[in-house]
Amino acid sequence: MNQTILVLGDSISAAYGIQRERGWVALLQERLDARGRGARVVNASTSGWTTSDGLARLPMLLAHHRPDIVIVELGGNDGLRGLPLASIRANLIAMIETARERGARVIVVGMEVSPNLGPRYTAAFQEIYREVADRTRATLVPSLFAGFDPTMLQQDGVHPTAEAQSIILDNIWPELLPILR
16 A cells, blocks of 8 residues: 655745755655655645644645645744744644644654844744654654755755755655655
């Protein structure tokens, strides 16, 4: 039986500024196919999405795609807008609980924000992902951008280049592999 992996993300997972087939989600499908994993990846990512957007659309996506695994890569836009940390945390927890109610396993991907919001907000924002994973016992990818340097970002300084996509996948893969059947 093939598994379905739903990626619920923002512009990072939607491959903003690069060809979609070069994005990390497309590379994930290629890697799964090459290894004979028999899984289908659904990219339900949309540029600009916040955690509240993901939470609002998740029930429909779960009903339509019936995923076995949900990868939540959201929160970066919340952080860029300086939204309240409590609402980001609550939305992430609600997404995890909603996906689990439908029988899906969940991976939450740690995001980072620009330091221009101040050191307290930045540090607290980054800690949300660990707190949420600990509280819900979801699988955590500590940082989507681990191993990055500034040359791996597009000119906007936010979105990864095509060359960085394999690093993103390599950051997610070790956490995904153990929960694949």
